[in-house]
Amino acid sequence: MCRPHWLVAVLSAIVLLPGPSAAADRFDLIYTDRFDVTCTPAIYGFTLGPTSFALLVNTGVAPITADEISGATFVCTSSLPDFFRLYPMVASLPAYAPIAAPEAVGSVIPEWNGVLLDWLQPAEVLRNTQPTQVLAFTFLGVGEPYVGPVTFDVLMRLGGREARFQIQANVQQGISFSVAFPSAARVSSTGVVATESTTWGKLKALYR
Numbered sequence: 001m002c003r004p005h006w007l008v009a010v011l012s013a014i015v016l017l018p019g020p021s022a023a024a025d026r027f028d029l030i031y032t033d034r035f036d037v038t039c040t041p042a043i044y045g046f047t048l049g050p051t052s053f054a055l056l057v058n059t060g061v062a063p064i065t066a067d068e069i070s071g072a073t074f075v076c077t078s079s080l081p082d083f084f085r086l087y088p089m090v091a092s093l094p095a096y097a098p099i100a101a102p103e104a105v106g107s108v109i110p111e112w113n114g115v116l117l118d119w120l121q122p123a124e125v126l127r128n129t130q131p132t133q134v135l136a137f138t139f140l141g142v143g144e145p146y147v148g149p150v151t152f153d154v155l156m157r158l159g160g161r162e163a164r165f166q167i168q169a170n171v172q173q174g175i176s177f178s179v180a181f182p183s184a185a186r187v188s189s190t191g192v193v194a195t196e197s198t199t200w201g202k203l204k205a206l207y208r
Contacts, residue, residue: 063098
């Protein structure tokens with residue numbers, strides 16, 4: 001192997017190092033992957049409550065702590081940012097920590113978000129926090145009235161891991177506001193890949 005090629009390979013291996021392991025070594029999200037909403041001239045958005053848009057499932061070994069949940073972050077990108085935006089959030093979930101394995105925690109009202117229950121595994125135990133929502137979102141119209149689909153790409157990070165998923169909204173206009181959640185999906189978290197800087201001196205030292 002010529003020198004430039006192995007240098008590139010070694011440098012790549014050094015730069016892409018896994019981040020430190022956390023107590024929440026694995027989690028799944030069972031989430032509503034679609035909602036149908038009818039907006040009106042007076043109501044062009046909503047904040048979800050008292051139900052959850054997702055269940056947080058501890059599929060690891062260690063409990064998920066309140067501090068880890070409080071540090072959870074979301075990044076959400078809209079396919080139509082000039083018309084609609086989605087703001088996922090952690091509401092009261094830290095109050096229900098620690099979350100032991102194999103618990104699934106969230107607020108479920110069967111006639112609203114009962115589709116979430118279809119994705120529970122036989123060994124998993126639901127802790128229903130209803131009427132307190134725990135994982136919520138705000139759906140906000142920011143432009144002119146729009147009819148049609150909009151897709152939100154969501155990244156959730158918690159305890160050194162991350163989950164990526166999509167939520168699609170189908171927007172209609174009418175005289176009466178309504179929202180429904182016809183389907184759900186499940187996603188497993190993966191480890192967050194952190195970058196670590198290196199120097200030419202460190203690189204050469206590995207091969208002396």
